Amino acid sequence: QVQFVESGGGLVQPGGSVKLSCVVSESWFTFNDVGWYRQAPGKQRDLVASMTSSGRTNYPESVKGRFTISRDNAKKTMYLQMNSLKPDDTAVYYCNRAPRPYKDWGQGTQVTVSS
Secondary structure, three states, X not given: OOOEEEXXXXXXXXXXXXXXXXXXXXXXXXXXXEEEEEXXXXXXXXXXXXXXXXXXXXXXXXXXXOEEEEEEHHHOEEEEXXXXXXHHHOEEEEEEEOOXXXXXXXXXXXXXXXX
C-alpha cells in the first residue's frame, strides 16, 4: 500500500507564498510521474502540477507561472512552491502519481488564502 504524507499548508494572505512537501513511502517514486492535486469544497479533485520521472513539468493555465513542482528522488519527496496565491487557490492539496493516481490518498494539507 502506497502512503503519501503531505505537509506545509496553512493560512496565507493573498499574494503570499507557501511550499508544500510530500513524502512517499515506496521506492517506485523515482521511476514514476507524480503530481499535486487539489480539492476545494464542493468541487472535484483536480491536477494542478505534474512532473515526469525525467523532470518534465506541466501545469494548467490557472496556476502556470505561479506554482512550481520539484522532486528529490533520494528523499522520495516532492514539493510544490506556490507564489502569488489567490483566494481561489484555497483547497486541500494532495500528492499522488500523475496523471493516473493510485486509489490510496494521503490526508492532504489545507491551504487557505484569505486576508
